[in-house]
Amino acid sequence: MKRIISLTINSVLYELAVEPRRTLLELIRQDIGLTGTKKGCGIGDCGGCTVLVDGIPTFSCLMLAIQAEGCEVETVEGLATDGQLNRLQEAFVEHGAIQCGFCTPGMLMTSTELLRHNPNPTEQNIREAISGNLCRCTGYQKIVEAIQHASEADNE
Amino acid sequence: MSDYKILNTRAPRVDARDKAIGKAVYTDDMTRPNMLYAAILHSPLAHANIVNVDTSKAKRIPGVHAVVTSKDAGIEPYGVSPARYDETIFCHDKVRYIGDEIAAVAADDPDIALDAVRSIKVDFEPLPLVLDGERAMDEGQPLLHKQYKNNVCAQVHWNFGDIEQGRRESSIIRTDSMSSKMQDGAFMEPQAIIAEVDTSGNLTMWSSTQAPHYVQRTLAMALKLPINKVRVIKPAVGGGFGPKASCSTAELAVCLLAMKTGRPVKMTFDREQVFLHSRARHQFFHTMTSGLRDDGTIAFLEHNCLLDGGAYASFGIATIYYAGSLLGGPYRLKNMKYDGYRVVTNKPVCGAQRGHGAVIARALFEVQLDRMAEELGMDPIELRLKNVMDTGETTCNELFVSSFGMREALEAVRDSAAWKKKRASAGKTRAAGKGIGAACGFFVSGAGYSIYRSKTYHCTVVTKVDEVGGGVLVSSGAADIGQGSDTMLAMITAEELGLPLDDVRVQSGDTNLSMDLGAYSSRTTLMTGSACRDAARDVKRKILNAIAGRMSVPPETLDIKDGHIISLGDPIDFSDLRDEYLKEHFGFSDLPDSPLLTFREASRIAFLELGTVIGTGSYRPPKLGGSFKGAAVGTSPAFGCSAQVAEVTVDLETGEITVDKITGAHDCGFAINTTQVEGQMQGSMMMGMGEALMEQICYDDKGRILNANLAEYKIPTSLDMPHLDAIIVESHEPNGPYGAKEVGEGAIMPVIPSILNAVYDATGVRISELPVTPERIAEALRKKRESCG
Ligand code: FES
Ligand code: FES
Numbered sequence: 001m002k003r004i005i006s007l008t009i010n011s012v013l014y015e016l017a018v019e020p021r022r023t024l025l026e027l028i029r030q031d032i033g034l035t036g037t038k039k040g041c042g043i044g045d046c047g048g049c050t051v052l053v054d055g056i057p058t059f060s061c062l063m064l065a066i067q068a069e070g071c072e073v074e075t076v077e078g079l080a081t082d083g084q085l086n087r088l089q090e091a092f093v094e095h096g097a098i099q100c101g102f103c104t105p106g107m108l109m110t111s112t113e114l115l116r117h118n119p120n121p122t123e124q125n126i127r128e129a130i131s132g133n134l135c136r137c138t139g140y141q142k143i144v145e146a147i148q149h150a151s152e153a154d155n156e
Numbered sequence: 157m158s159d160y161k162i163l164n165t166r167a168p169r170v171d172a173r174d175k176a177i178g179k180a181v182y183t184d185d186m187t188r189p190n191m192l193y194a195a196i197l198h199s200p201l202a203h204a205n206i207v208n209v210d211t212s213k214a215k216r217i218p219g220v221h222a223v224v225t226s227k228d229a230g231i232e233p234y235g236v237s238p239a240r241y242d243e244t245i246f247c248h249d250k251v252r253y254i255g256d257e258i259a260a261v262a263a264d265d266p267d268i269a270l271d272a273v274r275s276i277k278v279d280f281e282p283l284p285l286v287l288d289g290e291r292a293m294d295e296g297q298p299l300l301h302k303q304y305k306n307n308v309c310a311q312v313h314w315n316f317g318d319i320e321q322g323r324r325e326s327s328i329i330r331t332d333s334m335s336s337k338m339q340d341g342a343f344m345e346p347q348a349i350i351a352e353v354d355t356s357g358n359l360t361m362w363s364s365t366q367a368p369h370y371v372q373r374t375l376a377m378a379l380k381l382p383i384n385k386v387r388v389i390k391p392a393v394g395g396g397f398g399p400k401a402s403c404s405t406a407e408l409a410v411c412l413l414a415m416k417t418g419r420p421v422k423m424t425f426d427r428e429q430v431f432l433h434s435r436a437r438h439q440f441f442h443t444m445t446s447g448l449r450d451d452g453t454i455a456f457l458e459h460n461c462l463l464d465g466g467a468y469a470s471f472g473i474a475t476i477y478y479a480g481s482l483l484g485g486p487y488r489l490k491n492m493k494y495d496g497y498r499v500v501t502n503k504p505v506c507g508a509q510r511g512h513g514a515v516i517a518r519a520l521f522e523v524q525l526d527r528m529a530e531e532l533g534m535d536p537i538e539l540r541l542k543n544v545m546d547t548g549e550t551t552c553n554e555l556f557v558s559s560f561g562m563r564e565a566l567e568a569v570r571d572s573a574a575w576k577k578k579r580a581s582a583g584k585t586r587a588a589g590k591g592i593g594a595a596c597g598f599f600v601s602g603a604g605y606s607i608y609r610s611k612t613y614h615c616t617v618v619t620k621v622d623e624v625g626g627g628v629l630v631s632s633g634a635a636d637i638g639q640g641s642d643t644m645l646a647m648i649t650a651e652e653l654g655l656p657l658d659d660v661r662v663q664s665g666d667t668n669l670s671m672d673l674g675a676y677s678s679r680t681t682l683m684t685g686s687a688c689r690d691a692a693r694d695v696k697r698k699i700l701n702a703i704a705g706r707m708s709v710p711p712e713t714l715d716i717k718d719g720h721i722i723s724l725g726d727p728i729d730f731s732d733l734r735d736e737y738l739k740e741h742f743g744f745s746d747l748p749d750s751p752l753l754t755f756r757e758a759s760r761i762a763f764l765e766l767g768t769v770i771g772t773g774s775y776r777p778p779k780l781g782g783s784f785k786g787a788a789v790g791t792s793p794a795f796g797c798s799a800q801v802a803e804v805t806v807d808l809e810t811g812e813i814t815v816d817k818i819t820g821a822h823d824c825g826f827a828i829n830t831t832q833v834e835g836q837m838q839g840s841m842m843m844g845m846g847e848a849l850m851e852q853i854c855y856d857d858k859g860r861i862l863n864a865n866l867a868e869y870k871i872p873t874s875l876d877m878p879h880l881d882a883i884i885v886e887s888h889e890p891n892g893p894y895g896a897k898e899v900g901e902g903a904i905m906p907v908i909p910s911i912l913n914a915v916y917d918a919t920g921v922r923i924s925e926l927p928v929t930p931e932r933i934a935e936a937l938r939k940k941r942e943s944c945g
Binding site for chain 1: 343397427843873
């Protein structure tokens with residue numbers, strides 16, 4: 001039996017009927033059509049589906065949509081303002097942190113939260129924060145550098 | 157410093173912004189109107205005869221639109237190499253691994269499709285299994301395929317120079333062995349496919365593939381369609397690394413279902429299916445005997461190799477050739493003998509993966525060199541420097557290195573990692589468990605021959621100038637799978653035409669656009685880059701000819717710079733052309749405000765003169781290779797080479813290895829994009845480190861994968877990875893565009909052996925079975941203590 005839930009995604013209020021077993025990831029990608037959030041595994045191993053739920057990095061493949069009732073969800077599509085990339089996104093672009101880009105949305109969401117609670121992270125802080133987000137392309141080096149640069153820029 | 161404006165810079169990738177904003181479209185992000193969803197029935201048994209397949213129940217489930225088996229798909233064999241077509245779309249007589257495909261369903265939604273697949277009843281007659289690659293050739297082992305006697309699907313026997321002579325010259329001779337486990341590509345994007353047929357019978361398939369052209373050919377052949385009716389489009393792809401380089405059953409099945417139902421059909425692998433489909437790294441068993449003269453010169457190499465490739469041939473023939481041929485460099489080696497066997501077993505199929513075929517062979521040879529250096533009392537880097545080839549030399553298996561910065565690369569890592577100082581501190585000031593190791597590598601820069609026998613151009617590029625003036629559109633069949641080839645094409649075009657990068661648009665990865673063999677064998681920069689450069693030059697010539705004609709000056713006196721037409725001779729008054737342009741752009745807001753004629757004006761005028769201005773370029777390697785059997789594999793218009801130093805700390809109690817730092821240098825000829833060359837190197841370091849220390853597919857005794865997920869199949873995380881130092885060496889390859897050659901795969905070659913050599917330096921134990929897990933190290937240390945104590 002479907003249930004009606006309401007939640008906010010990137011500051012837009014949605015009200016929709018979902019099956020109880022539908023995941024937040026399916027809701028975001030399929031019901032809302034925000035396909036920026038990626039599914040690399042569906043079982044909590046890769047971090048590709050990371051979104052912020054009430055500010056907390058969350059694997060949306062492991063959360064049921066109905067659990068997000070009343071929550072504020074942020075996805076990669078919510079980072080830019082009027083098509084203008086934010087500092088973190090710019091840093092990813094400028095510093096070569098993006099190759100295939102499949103891990104990028106999850107990486108961005110995880111590091112967005114990191115910089116919110118720790119605007120001046122050490123390299124070790126960064127590595128710890130993104131250790132649940134797998135990337136097979138970059139060896140993480142340029143991702144770490146991009147986050148460092150974004151934080152320095154933030155502190156200017 | 158180069159004179160280039162765009163090339164050799166750190167220009168951001170052309171697709172990075174879309175990817176950063178969540179706008180890049182991967183196959184699974186797409187839907188088509190009225191779309192159905194497919195599911196595949198995989199074999200639950202590793203080896204069995206199929207007695208009966210009953211789909212009647214599945215067909216009756218509401219919402220199911222088609223159920224297909226070998227009865228619908230036919231049993232025409234296909235595969236990667238024409239000489240080894242051994243797969244059919246669906247199994248008909250027997251299944252050969254857990255995951256082998258038996259049937260497929262198209263239904264209204266994925267759940268119904270899965271239900272339907274589960275309700276297909278298959279009667280099997282189980283057969284004895286062949287799971288151990290080392291025993292697959294033994295007498296009395298069951299056969300997987302009638303045509304593969306003793307389960308051998310390919311073998312190679314080479315003898316270059318004179319091994320016996322080499323033996324006689326040697327003062328040190330060693331025999332060592334090394335084995336590895338099957339691996340997974342572990343790209344982040346699982347394969348996804350959408351297929352659709354229009355009312356005229358044109359089939360379009362969107363797929364996360366590395367090789368649209370080969371896939372197009374296989375679809376046409378296996379589905380019996382005219383090839384011009386098949387179009388393959390590669391949307392954004394989330395990594396490939398080799399396993400996505402051949403046509404899959406899933407692609408064929410989804411197309412077949414689209415043809416049957418007349419509706420678009422979609423299928424996305426779950427992560428377990430990625431593991432089952434595999435086509436990733438083989439399991440290797442190598443034994444090498446080599447010798448050194450007393451001055452450290454390598455005298456010979458005798459190499460035996462066995463590859464366990466799982467149930468079908470896939471790329472395996474190329475793999476077994478590469479495993480032998482790529483040891484021809486980067487050292488001067490006059491005498492080399494190679495015997496390789498590639499066997500089939502009842503396990504998921506192996507194929508190509510970054511550093512195709514050559515990675516474990518390289519690891520063992522580099523370890524053996526270290527061991528001989530130790531016996532000889534010579535520094536391992538000195539030993540290597542003594543033996544490295546230089547530009548212009550040819551290997552014993554007739555590979556010509558037209559540019560070769562091996563020496564520079566080795567010296568660069570030696571100096572950058574303070575090798576001498578750190579090595580010298582061994583046993584003295586160095587903390588217990590710290591070690592440092594080095595290794596080199598060698599790789600092709602594009603396969604010299606296409607997979608099917610043909611005189612085909614390996615790629616073509618079509619560059620069209622906007623008729624409205626202003627920009628250019630580069631069309632290429634090349635596959636950007638995350639390695640950045642679209643950016644490479646844009647940068648080359650912008651450089652040639654003197655345009656800002658923003659005025660070049662690239663569309664690629666579509667068989668409608670142009671011919672391109674795809675993303676494998678590290679070929680795209682050299683080959684498609686060359687074609688792209690020629691297409692841009694063709695465009696430029698046409699535009700300048702048109703303008704020169706109008707101005708009555710010789711075309712050689714004109715050039716394009718920074719988006720403007722400039723005169724190399726006397727100043728030219730272009731005001732007539734400008735008037736003409738302005739007249740037809742009355743009311744526009746972006747009228748030229750420069751005193752010089754802009755590219756926008758010139759390209760419009762050229763269109764008015766000539767009609768649509770199109771430039772084309774194509775690339776085909778020259779005839780390469782020797783006359784011996786299999787000489788084609790391993791040939792390339794150029795070769796990349798690399799060196800690395802790894803520094804590790806090993807916990808001498810638990811065996812836990814921490815890689816503290818990797819310093820790598822790679823000769824990419826010329827870096828079209830500096831950031832991306834580093835990125836390829838760093839990605840290679842990560843993949844190699846995973847292979848060295850943690851990655852292995854584990855099977856039970858039924859042939860079932862025990863760790864078909866990214867939690868138990870461990871790849872390095874950000875916490876596992878150390879700081880990665882990437883040093884670019886530029887040797888200016890004469891056969892590559894602007895001197896460029898490969899970086900995508902060659903950079904992985906030295907990673908595993910440099911880590912293994914560092915682990916030995918730290919612990920005094922050698923592990924010959926990869927991956928080098930803490931258990932294996934701890935066990936070896938325990939044995940060593942016992943034998944000493
Ligand atoms: S898709 Fe959610 S963690 Fe992988
Ligand atoms: S950029 Fe490809 S997985 Fe991270």
